[in-house]
Amino acid sequence: MWIKAGLLPLFITYIIGLVLMVMPMPLFLEAWRPDWLSLVIIYWLMALPHRVGMGTVLILGLMTDILMGSVFGIYASALLVMAYAPIRHFQRFRNYSLTQQALVVAVLIFIKRVLVYQLEHWLNDAVFHVSYLYPVISSAIAWPWVYLILRKYRRHYGIQ
């Protein structure tokens, strides 16, 4: 049976990630909005690499494209490239301290954002603003909390 226990809780975290990504915020906080969906994806890739994989990331990426109104596949490809490292090195990643993990997350989100910018630049002649990289910092700061909350959540619902 392909529907395993814990599909619904897993699904709910994806939805929460997507909702936080488009929730209206005051302008001065807007630029600092952490990249919630990427954080959620990185956590699940690391915690359940046998379950959450490239397929999930592809579908979530396409949903992001719809929500953001960007050309189909921009966010999907950036997220896929970003997802490679956490799946490949999930065991090493799990043993890092929270600070080290936060640094790695910052690098991953940086890669994702630069890819999105580059694709947007090729397709739509986007112009670069430094503010586009602020979320790299805020995501790294948010990571320990996301990690602890999701770990508790995963254990509570016994998602394996």
Next chain:
Amino acid sequence: MKSLFERGPTLLTRLVLALSCALTLMFLDHRLNTMQPVRSFMSTLIAPVQYLAVLPEQVMDRIVYLATTRTMLRNENKLLKQELEELQMAVQRLNFLENENDRLRQLLGSDVREASRRMAAEVVAVATDPFSHQLVINKGLANGVYEGQPVLDNRGVVGQVMSVGRGTARVLLIADQSQAISLRAERNDIRVLAKGTGDLQQLELQFIPHSTDLEVGDKLVSSGLGGIYPEGYPVAEIISIDRNERLQYARVLARPYAQLDRVRTLLLLWPADATEQPVYDTEEETAGNDHVD
């Protein structure tokens, strides 16, 4: 637990497969523009996420509303009545001028301007990507919204409808990098082209000669030349002019009148020559909207 690498294709193969899938979709969407049906289907599918996103804000509004006291309401009511009276007086004059204008236009032999219809819409989500400034509103195909429709707020032009789902539509703001709008200075009728910069508070006027007669504080209104935005709506105010001779053109910046960063309620406009018709949800909305401009 089974190891990740014991079954199925390797990780790299799967990455390449998924990536090629995403890149194919990108090609289909961007180069061939064949994804529009899929796009509107998926937008309908994902609409609940957008409704969830504005839920906290609506709940807060509701709580604030419930917490308002009687005195506050009474005061507000008084203020609103005053404002209404002033506006009604202004409208009387406006109606008179409009009639006169129509008569004069008839005398001159040019077309009488026809009224346009409008409908209020609410913002349900924002796209936070700085490369494309978009809003999602709660009106769609079912209400007669069409692609390229002008959208205003109570201060000025906001943008145009970019894609339409069944119950929602996407609005591209004038501050978007891919948008440009043809404007006219109200003071001296100089025609200018304003391009979005990606900054919500700024538009850049393009190809302005150094000798231009524009001044800081000039009001820019839509010129109606692009065919999308109707003529005469306020759009932006000039905030800085840099006449540095080393640049090829003067660098002129303008600030949009519409509060693009905090719009909540928008106005959809159906120009008189639009083939689509607005479909109102309820009676009360119709009653509020039958006063045409």
